[in-house]
Amino acid sequence: MNDNTRFSESSKEFRSLIISSSKKREMIVKNIIIVAMSVHSCFIWAQQEKFIQHKNNWGVETQFISRSVLPGDDFYRYVNEGWLQSKTIPAGSSGLSNYSEVGNKVNERIAEVIHDGAYTKEGIKGPLKQVGALYLGYLDTDNMDKLGLKPIQKDLKNILALKHYEDVAKWMSNPKSFSIIAIHTTPDLNDRSRFLVTLSESGIGLPAPEWYQKQDGPYPGYRKSFQEYISHTFQLAGVGNADKRANDVIELETKLAAVQWTPAQMRDSKINSHLMPASELSTYAPGFPWKTFLAERQVNNVDEVILQADTAIKAKAALFTKIPVDVWASYLAFHWIVNHSTVLSEEFRKSQFDFYSTVLSGISKDIPREQKSIRYVNNRVGQLVGRLYVEKYFPVETLESIEDLVGYIRKAFATRLEKLEWLDESSRNEAKAKLDAVTVRIGYPETWRDYSSIRFNAKDPVGNEQIIAKANWDYERSLLQRVFTSKDWYQVPQTVDATSSKLYNSIEFPAGILQPPFFDPSVDPAVNFGAIGAIIGHELGHCFDDEGSKFDGQGNMRDWWTSQTRKQFDGRTRLLVEQYDAFSPLEGVHVNGKQTLGENIGDLTGAEVAYAAYQLYRKDHPGKQPVLDGFTDDQRYFLSFAQVNRTLYTPEAYRMNISRDYHAPAEYRVNGVVRNIDAWYKAFNIQQEDKLYLSPERRVRIW
Numbered sequence: 001m002n003d004n005t006r007f008s009e010s011s012k013e014f015r016s017l018i019i020s021s022s023k024k025r026e027m028i029v030k031n032i033i034i035v036a037m038s039v040h041s042c043f044i045w046a047q048q049e050k051f052i053q054h055k056n057n058w059g060v061e062t063q064f065i066s067r068s069v070l071p072g073d074d075f076y077r078y079v080n081e082g083w084l085q086s087k088t089i090p091a092g093s094s095g096l097s098n099y100s101e102v103g104n105k106v107n108e109r110i111a112e113v114i115h116d117g118a119y120t121k122e123g124i125k126g127p128l129k130q131v132g133a134l135y136l137g138y139l140d141t142d143n144m145d146k147l148g149l150k151p152i153q154k155d156l157k158n159i160l161a162l163k164h165y166e167d168v169a170k171w172m173s174n175p176k177s178f179s180i181i182a183i184h185t186t187p188d189l190n191d192r193s194r195f196l197v198t199l200s201e202s203g204i205g206l207p208a209p210e211w212y213q214k215q216d217g218p219y220p221g222y223r224k225s226f227q228e229y230i231s232h233t234f235q236l237a238g239v240g241n242a243d244k245r246a247n248d249v250i251e252l253e254t255k256l257a258a259v260q261w262t263p264a265q266m267r268d269s270k271i272n273s274h275l276m277p278a279s280e281l282s283t284y285a286p287g288f289p290w291k292t293f294l295a296e297r298q299v300n301n302v303d304e305v306i307l308q309a310d311t312a313i314k315a316k317a318a319l320f321t322k323i324p325v326d327v328w329a330s331y332l333a334f335h336w337i338v339n340h341s342t343v344l345s346e347e348f349r350k351s352q353f354d355f356y357s358t359v360l361s362g363i364s365k366d367i368p369r370e371q372k373s374i375r376y377v378n379n380r381v382g383q384l385v386g387r388l389y390v391e392k393y394f395p396v397e398t399l400e401s402i403e404d405l406v407g408y409i410r411k412a413f414a415t416r417l418e419k420l421e422w423l424d425e426s427s428r429n430e431a432k433a434k435l436d437a438v439t440v441r442i443g444y445p446e447t448w449r450d451y452s453s454i455r456f457n458a459k460d461p462v463g464n465e466q467i468i469a470k471a472n473w474d475y476e477r478s479l480l481q482r483v484f485t486s487k488d489w490y491q492v493p494q495t496v497d498a499t500s501s502k503l504y505n506s507i508e509f510p511a512g513i514l515q516p517p518f519f520d521p522s523v524d525p526a527v528n529f530g531a532i533g534a535i536i537g538h539e540l541g542h543c544f545d546d547e548g549s550k551f552d553g554q555g556n557m558r559d560w561w562t563s564q565t566r567k568q569f570d571g572r573t574r575l576l577v578e579q580y581d582a583f584s585p586l587e588g589v590h591v592n593g594k595q596t597l598g599e600n601i602g603d604l605t606g607a608e609v610a611y612a613a614y615q616l617y618r619k620d621h622p623g624k625q626p627v628l629d630g631f632t633d634d635q636r637y638f639l640s641f642a643q644v645n646r647t648l649y650t651p652e653a654y655r656m657n658i659s660r661d662y663h664a665p666a667e668y669r670v671n672g673v674v675r676n677i678d679a680w681y682k683a684f685n686i687q688q689e690d691k692l693y694l695s696p697e698r699r700v701r702i703w
């Protein structure tokens with residue numbers, strides 16, 4: 001069934017049936033061809049005319065709609081089956097989605113910007129010159145092959161010669177090193193006007209604890225490959241006792257994995273904001289030389305720190321001196337090589353790719369170095385590139401259209417807040433105040449991060465890596481001295497994604513996502529509401545999800561709920577957790593309803609609110625809404641919602657997604673959502689016998 005034409009032909013027949021007939025689904029499937037040819041033949045003919053006229057113009061790629069899957073059984077596959085079956089994951093990737101496809105387009109544009117910096121002979125200076133040097137340094141694999149291990153040889157020697165625990169902690173403090181303790185600066189959750197040093201746990205080389213623990217499925221194989229990779233890396237580097245060291249590293253990481261918090265625990269703000277005087281660290285988590293660690297990062301003078309995953313930090317600190325120093329040395333040496341592998345000689349680059357990309361992510365072939373270098377520069381100095389990108393590629397009109405759309409979404413949210421019967425007046429007023437206070441950032445930041453002191457060297461890619469790591473930490477550290485404002489962005493403008501911050505009560509839509517198929521001023525408005533509209537609603541929904549709702553309009557963690565209403569909210573979200581827990585796409589593997597709860601609330605809120613916003617838009621634009629290719633505008637809204645989420649994964653990436661990601665896999669981000677929305681039932685005439693059907697009282701209604 002890899003034939004697009006066949007899909008487009010059959011989908012036309014099928015669509016006309018579901019729209020104009022209320023027949024039972026068995027009937028529909030069995031008689032699809034016959035019925036279409038007889039009763040509805042005139043109708044179809046009329047539609048074919050339209051189809052040619054509108055094909056792909058109004059925004060949904062109708063040629064991909066399924067002939068055999070019913071919308072009520074699997075809405076995701078109904079809309080996307082043709083796409084899922086005919087597309088393949090490109091070489092060098094672990095998946096394919098609208099996000100990755102637009103990302104590739106963005107990368108092509110970024111390449112132009114970067115090439116300007118790299119290849120223009122005269123008059124290049126400032127940021128563009130630095131971008132060019134970083135790019136050329138990463139591109140020049142001949143130089144790397146010539147240098148071999150030399151650029152990190154001295155570091156490696158020093159690591160392997162470590163004799164004291166204090167020195168181990170010093171290495172862990174290096175921003176390019178692997179470490180059992182992660183260090184950042186983040187806002188104080190109770191007073192977001194100030195930044196504090198935040199310590200968190202870290203330190204395993206495999207994706208998640210079950211990769212070390214599970215005895216069935218692919219996990220023992222992953223461990224064996226990891227062991228071989230570590231050993232091979234030591235051999236390549238000429239380090240003795242490679243096998244023993246590899247075993248030591250895995251044994252150590254297994255111990256670290258055993259005390260690691262789950263992703264579901266990590267997203268709970270309340271238990272991840274343990275504030276304490278820095279001087280109490282060694283009492284709370286004895287065993288780790290905290291003073292040395294902080295001093296190396298030049299933050300030994302801070303009064304207070306925040307602990308995330310505090311009990312895991314405690315357990316890791318306790319483990320620290322129980323592990324012999326030479327085992328730590330093997331661990332740090334191996335990861336030091338891995339962290340520099342992409343800028344070392346061929347054998348290191350290849351073995352790192354073979355393990356991390358092929359074995360763990362299912363990517364069989366790497367992308368050309370040229371493309372890799374573009375992604376690398378974009379990833380490392382995103383703001384520098386982004387500034388040059390928006391100057392060239394972000395039209396002002398987009399800004400205005402999105403502001404307009406955001407206006408509808410906010411209004412719809414506010415209108416719904418007025419009516420929600422489970423909110424009491426006090427909580428309703430608080431929620432309204434919070435909604436009013438949400439800051440919306442569109443396109444790109446007003447102020448840009450200053451990179452003026454950075455000097456990259458096109459002949460020293462390893463040195464460049466270390467310069468970036470240091471610069472990033474210097475930037476984070478600088479936040480301790482000033483107030484982070486709404487002018488500071490979380491994402492770079494070329495990002496093809498959106499985000500929301502509970503601490504700043506803000507939502508952010510970078511230039512990268514404000515383009516087709518997410519947003520296209522030339523297509524049907526219903527489609528834009530189903531795509532970027534639902535994404536805006538999703539981000540707004542995060543301000544009110546299980547975590548966001550613990551923060552007020554000023555971004556401070558404050559319980560603004562009455563206990564009665566909070567109970568209502570918790571009851572509703574619990575039902576959503578149960579719904580997602582029940583999804584089991586792989587044998588023995590379930591979606592984790594708790595881990596994905598925030599995103600699922602975001603998805604559901606986004607789809608509900610953007611639909612309501614579209615109704616408001618229609619009121620402002622009266623007149624008969626056209627039927628396009630046989631689809632009403634309500635149907636087109638939901639088709640667009642499902643289309644925007646279509647995704648292909650390698651099996652390895654899919655498994656990793658379920659284990660680590662806060663988003664449910666794509667199909668549940670569609671099917672898990674629409675089945676809770678009354679308007680979807682009406683639009684597609686969904687009946688009790690359809691697989692996704694939920695009786696009205698079992699549908700989760702939150703915002």
Ligand SMILES: [Zn+2]
Nearest residue numbers: 538542599602
């Ligand atoms: Zn989200």
